Amino acid sequence: MQFLDPAVPRRLDGWHSPTTSLDMPVVTYGHAGAPLLLFPTAAADYLENERFFLVKSIEPLILAGQVRVFSIDSINRYAWMDPKVPVPEQARRQNLYARYIEDEVVPYIRHACGDPGVRIATTGASFGAFHAANSLFRRPDLFRGVIAMSGFYDLEPGYFKGYSDDDCFFNNPAWYLRELGGEPLRLLRTDCHIVIVSGQGAYEAPAESQKLADLLASRGIPHVLDLWGHDVNHDWPWWRRMLPHHLPSVL
Numbered sequence: 001m002q003f004l005d006p007a008v009p010r011r012l013d014g015w016h017s018p019t020t021s022l023d024m025p026v027v028t029y030g031h032a033g034a035p036l037l038l039f040p041t042a043a044a045d046y047l048e049n050e051r052f053f054l055v056k057s058i059e060p061l062i063l064a065g066q067v068r069v070f071s072i073d074s075i076n077r078y079a080w081m082d083p084k085v086p087v088p089e090q091a092r093r094q095n096l097y098a099r100y101i102e103d104e105v106v107p108y109i110r111h112a113c114g115d116p117g118v119r120i121a122t123t124g125a126s127f128g129a130f131h132a133a134n135s136l137f138r139r140p141d142l143f144r145g146v147i148a149m150s151g152f153y154d155l156e157p158g159y160f161k162g163y164s165d166d167d168c169f170f171n172n173p174a175w176y177l178r179e180l181g182g183e184p185l186r187l188l189r190t191d192c193h194i195v196i197v198s199g200q201g202a203y204e205a206p207a208e209s210q211k212l213a214d215l216l217a218s219r220g221i222p223h224v225l226d227l228w229g230h231d232v233n234h235d236w237p238w239w240r241r242m243l244p245h246h247l248p249s250v251l
Contacts, residue, residue: 003050004029008062013108019100020093026072026105028112029055032065034251035109037101037143039124039131043077054125057240058247067251070109072101076127080159087160091167098171101135106142119144121193121250125239126150133212136192137173140184145193145250149242150234152208177215185219193250194223197242199232224249 004010014025025046038055040048049055049071061067079085079093110116120143122132129151136143154174169175180188188194194216198209206227213225226246232238 002056003053004056005059005063008059015104017100017104019103020075020096022075022078024073024100024104026070026108028068028070030062030065030068033061033067035113035118035120036067036069036247036251037105037109037120037122037132037135038069038071039122039128040071040074041124041126041128042074043081044074046071046073052236052240054236054240054243057244061244061247061251067247068113070105070112072105074127074131080127080155087163088165088167090159091163091165091171094171095167097131098134098138101131102139102142121145121147123147123243123247124149124151125236125242126234129153130155133196134171134173136194137177137180137188138170140187140192144191145195147195147197147243147246147250148209148212149239150198150204151196152205153212154208173212174215177219177221180219185221188219188221192221194221195226195246195249196223197226197228197246199228199234199238200230201233203234204232205234 008029009031011028017024027046038049075097079090109120110118122135124132129148132146133148133153136146155172160168196209196213198204198206200206216223
């Protein structure tokens, strides 16, 4: 199977990020439509979602000009996935990554779309779901929807190891959503589309999705929680079904 139909417009780009001090590549699929920011899993790269055919799973929407996909690198391998890096530095790097998305990726996408005010949907699986959700919840003025697949949304149990500072707090949805107010909360309540989807099979953690849904409900934030069956494992074949199933609802 080809990774993509040759008819799909595909552009490789990138720049040296002044925020992260890293070379940060990006790949774009499509020519028109609502922008979708796609995150890789774990410590993977910006082409992972193409290699595992996740982009191909939404190819009809791309070719129809309904969605334009922007896929970026993760920095997890320099932060949460590197045990040699102390937790305070991991958290600092996570915050730099969030700022890179907000200050560099968003303007890039808006320029590419020819719309300086367009709000962007996000998606990802596993650790990518965390980044997709964190991007929306931090800045609903920049983002307008998320499809979070098979994710977790609280870094405290496995990553913070008892440490806390502002970089931790403002990048941990399980913490900052409890205190969110003002315009960000209003936007999340009235003008965002939030889909939390998980299987219940091998290596899935549906309780993490349920916890996020409960937190959103406690803040009056509308959302969809979609728990698939006990045969649905933490793996690409299922994400290739989840994303096209839910994508039309956030476009």
